[in-house]
Amino acid sequence: MSKRILLIDDDPDIRAVAQIALEKFNGWQITTAESGADGLAQACSGSFDGILLDISMPDMDGFCVFANLQANACTQAIPVVLLTAKVLPSDQQRFAEMAVAGVIAKPFNPVTVGTQIASLMGWR
Numbered sequence: 001m002s003k004r005i006l007l008i009d010d011d012p013d014i015r016a017v018a019q020i021a022l023e024k025f026n027g028w029q030i031t032t033a034e035s036g037a038d039g040l041a042q043a044c045s046g047s048f049d050g051i052l053l054d055i056s057m058p059d060m061d062g063f064c065v066f067a068n069l070q071a072n073a074c075t076q077a078i079p080v081v082l083l084t085a086k087v088l089p090s091d092q093q094r095f096a097e098m099a100v101a102g103v104i105a106k107p108f109n110p111v112t113v114g115t116q117i118a119s120l121m122g123w124r
Helices: 012-026 036-045 062-071 089-097 113-121
Strands: 004-008 029-033 050-054 080-084 102-105
Touching: 004 012, 004 036, 012 029, 012 113, 029 036, 036 050, 036 062, 050 062, 050 113, 062 080, 080 089, 080 113, 102 113
Parallel strands: 004 029, 004 050, 050 080, 080 102
Antiparallel strands: none
16 A cells, blocks of 8 residues: 655755655655655645654754644644654653654665554554
């Protein structure tokens, strides 16, 4: 079953690798956003099955983007998986307090990241 995923990440290389991998290995439709503000605008305009969200972004970090997604009726039900290089215990504690579907550490394996996402999202 094809899924529609919104990938919000400021790193063009991460966006390209993830998009190519998820489209090729999983057959998903990937829409990308290069900033938190762009991601929020796109999240409201499309019907997405899930959102992949980077935490470390300039201007509006992933924590702020997630708070905005949760506060908006049109996006609060979309499951979010965090993509992050932040792996300190303090970061992990903060992630655990968020209502996210899960966390995937960067760098991720492009071949298996789709399986990880599907598992975290509860997709069969």
